[in-house]
Amino acid sequence: MVPADQRAPASPPKRQVAPWNDERVRSLAFQSLTLALVVGLLAYLALNAADNLSRQGIATGFGFLGREASFAITTALIPYSPADTYARALLVGLLNTLLVAGLGLVLATLLGLALGLARLSANWLLGRLALVYVEIMRNTPLVLQLFLWWDLLRLSTPPPREAWKPLPGVYISLRGVFFPVPVYDPLYLWMGAALALGVAAAALLGVWGRRRQARTGRALRLGLPGLALILLPPAIVFFAGGAPHLLDVPHPTRFDFSGGRSITPEFAALLAGLVAYTAAFIGEILRGSILSVRSGQSEAAAALGLTRGQALRLIVLPQAIRVAIPPLTSEYLNLAKNSSLAVAIGFPELFSVTNTVANQTGQAIEAMAIVCATYLAISLSISLLMNLYNRSMAPVER
Amino acid sequence: MIELRRVNKWFGGRQVLKDVSLTVARGERVVVCGPSGAGKSTMIRCINRLEEHQQGEIFVDGIELTGDVKQIEAIRREVGMVFQHFNLFPHLTVLDNLTLAPIWVRRMPRREAEDLAMLYLERVRIPEQAGKYPSQLSGGEQQRVAIARALCMKPQIMLFDEPTSALDPEMIKEVLDVMVELAQSGMTMICVTHEMGFAREVADLMVFMDQGEVIETAPPDRFFTAPRNERTRLFLGRILRQ
Amino acid sequence: MKAGAARALRWTRVNLFSTPLNAALTLFIAYLAVRLLPGTVGWAVLRASLTAADDRACAASGGACWAFILDWSRFILFGRFPYAQQWRPAIVLVIFAALLLASFSRLLPGRWLALAWAGGLGAVALLMWGGVLGMPYVDTALWNGLPLTLILAAGGLGISFPLALLLALGRRSSLPAVRTLSIVYIEGARGVPFIAWLFLMLVLLPLFLPPGVAIAKLWRAEIAFALFIAAYLAEVVRGGLQAIPRGQYEAADALGLGYLHKTALVILPQALAVTIPAQVNTFIGAFKDTALISIVGLFDLLQDTNTALNDPAWRMAYVEGYVFVGAVYFVFCYSMSLYSRRLERRLGRERR
Ligand SMILES: Nc1ncnc2c1ncn2[C@@H]1O[C@H](COP(=O)(O)OP(=O)(O)OP(=O)(O)O)[C@@H](O)[C@H]1O
């Protein structure tokens, strides 16, 4: 507690200072000037826009969102028809963006992990091969790669009757990629519940093991039992329920396929391009973060008598993950933003749909405002989370 | 030359200078000591406005330190400062470190500034290092360059904030020798230091600070032999025993 | 000789057959190479066709259709620039190559290099525009192909750099209004995909200008590009600013240097020097992003190739077309990244 009379006075002594020489006056003046300039510029642009729009007879505002879209969208996660509103079309686009970004994020991480490990491997050939891949991906533009994927998938693929069959039930043709999906059975819900139970049990087992080790000092090998706890319950439910394994397999018809699920060449090209490209960056991030902790720390761990595996699990990985998470997040953000390149190959994600909407309605400003606001919201919320995470993970210094 | 009148300063809610008053005459050498956190650095940093005081008055060379930018500039030209961690500019050679301020602040022609710089490098006895970068010098050499850099502005007053406490013992002497010479040349100096040998040799006035207050000011002979305040005695006992 | 063989043997054992898993991997990769390499080499070289009349003729010989690239090379490189005048953009390419080589090799000291760039870009402008020295005037709409890509990249970087410095300093400023504006700009620009910026500038900018004022497409793309990179570059520079100890600011203050002198002579030189590798990496990203202008209707290298591929005779030669464009981008980006890595190593050594 500071006594009232000892509190810092609001302002320091001011004595016969010419106002133009006063630090505070100067800083206020400079800031006001900067603000005035920026606000003035924005106001000027806005006035021009209002003027131009009224001259062209374009009504401003977001009223158009309620009107009928009257264009079709090839890939939609929610029911959509051209009779729906523009707002719904945009929502379909947003969901497609999230779908591509979500799928891409998972696949790129897996491929990136493989690449990172390959780069670190003791096998010279494998390391070189991964390096060549990474350099090619990182040093050529993503749009170019997308064009290549797209042309590969729509020009070099055979017609449906001669479709490639990389796996039984999977067909790749001009029409896109068709693959089987399991037919829904209520049992799957129960399997999900059993899986959740198994995971919970495994977590409990892990906690118990750690406690026991802390108490008795004896480490238990709980990996296999844990895995069994997770996998067995759904398996038991599956077989007890009569093992329903009906698959909805696509069948070639004369010009197309029926059944199964399919993805369009555009979607496949976008996903493949994004994953192949982003994985190269992710691989390098993972490799770099593991290398950044490797030498001194793992030597110290070895000096303490930890095995190589223990050193990796207890010392290197926790630190590597801490190093990797911020650049990984920004890479994921890049992936989400890069999904807007779909506009080049016509996959209807948020940006392409917005582009169509803007062209149809002439409300380009409003449409762009919606896209920008959406991407900003995604980016800012992720970087906010990131900052919070960084603050909580920051190594304590001194 | 320098006058502090009842200066107060707070960091947030914490008062770090309490009614500090001090007068330093032209040519006078003042040594400030006191335990860690006493506010010694804060006080001398207020004199060239690296920190802003919130109450009281500070006059340097008759000019009062206020928010007036012109006067702050004028004062900083007249006051040289040497830091504990040298703070040399790592991207510039020793010579460029020395000529930077004369050229850009005093608007001196480069030639003249370089001659001046060499003069001071000779005074701190390292003219041969002019072309090197700071990272290529030893700590003692770096600190001597820092002193020469401050002197190149031809300041009326020099401030030293623990100039030797980041140095190895064998380098301390070379820096102190330069400081003693500077003192003998008649420079007005305020030194924060715990080098009591140096203090005895050059100080005209000793200042002891504790918890933001000036506890005792006395000429060195009386300060070391008959300190009046209990806290001064304790501090001296601790520091002289080492 | 024998020692060499022994060393080779040891190298093979350590790097290829150290563990059973490694040996298996090596064998697997070798198997793949045996299966795929001959086909690839055959396609790209042996069975490739340099003279075929169209893509069907290439398909018949079963090899790559480099004939397409040869046939369309001038269009891909220079687009619709008047055919008889295409020596001008060709010289422009040579100028850019020379400038890049001079920059990478560090033959010229910094001041001369800056001068060379200024002079080189002046010459580029002169050659592209013409209208003097007997060269007919050429509108910016006809500046196509690789010169367009390079002009966009060089101009974008040139304009964005000072802006980035201002933004980075602004974000670290003690003045709240300046800091807030900088943060809003930087985060706003980075939060939105580049393609959205391009649409803003190319489609929407005319709406925001008074009637009668028109900015050529090329310059609108250039502005969009510069404004976009500036935000990323600003963050890189800010990283450098953050790494500078407070003592540097205080020493400059104590010497009586004002804000401008302190920033220009003490702070920025250090912040820029330590971030050169990161700046180059940002620039590589930006250089690749120039390809996006093909989506908004500018005829860069990629869009020229797309146009050429619309020729029904060559529709199936897209792999060759894109491989060619990719190779051009790769040469530029990879040499920049090699340069940045070399600098990084040198900086690392100096810091130690
Ligand atoms: N920038 C700052 N913000 C907040 N508190 C500060 C700041 N600078 C100094 N202080 C506090 O002010 C007090 C006085 O600090 P000062 O550096 O002046 O002490 P000192 O006498 O120089 O100590 P030392 O011998 O350790 O250098 C300390 O308690 C310190 O924690």
Ligand SMILES: [Mg+2]
């Ligand atoms: Mg101190």
